[in-house]
Amino acid sequence: MIFIVVKWTPKPEHVEDFPNLVADFTKATRAEAGNLFFEWSRSLENPAEYVLVEGFRDGDAGGEHVNSEHFKAFTAAAPSFLASTPEIISQAIDADGWGEMGEITV
Template structure:
């Protein structure tokens, strides 16, 4: 699986409308056959920072995502709302999805 985390620093005037700005891209990505999840969160420390956690089945699914028309469209439209270049961690990991956290198992 490809596990990706991206931090997006938005311009202050875009912070409240960021999720609306990325809605079509989010919807299209979640519909991709190889997408496992595509989840946005907002920083509790910085209201202009959003964190995206993505999972793709394999390298081919990741390549299909980057090669999609909705990805190309997003790469043209997202920069206007950004205050800085996004920071990314992208790794191939030996997993197929989320696991339960044993240290906090709920009976």
Template structure:
């Protein structure tokens, strides 16, 4: 899978509305056949920062970045941001979450 983590810094006046502002993009991406997960979290240290964790099957990445909803997000979302989002991505085997062995619950 292609595993992607993106840090989105949002202008303070839009931070509380970010999940709603991104809802069409989020819902359309989650509906893509190759999407494994697409999950937003808000930073506990910076209320203007959201972290997006997403994953796609390796053969689905091109369809995602060329989709109409991706292009719409590219056009719409930058107005709410003071800086370009920061990203890390990696291709890894499997398409699932592993258990955290160091904190095993019996």
């Protein structure tokens, strides 16, 4: 799996409406055959920052994602509502999705 975490900082005037600005991109990405998950969260420590956790089946699926029309349209539009360049961690890992945490059993 390709596991990706991206930190996003919208411009102050777009912090509250950021989920709406990424909604179409999110929906289109989740519909991709190789997408395993695409989940947005808001930072508890910095409410002006959003965190995106992504999973793609493999490198081919990740490549299809970055070459998709919705990705190209989103990356072209994003600078108009972002305060800074997003920060990213992207790694191939030996997993195919989420597993249960071993340290806590419920």
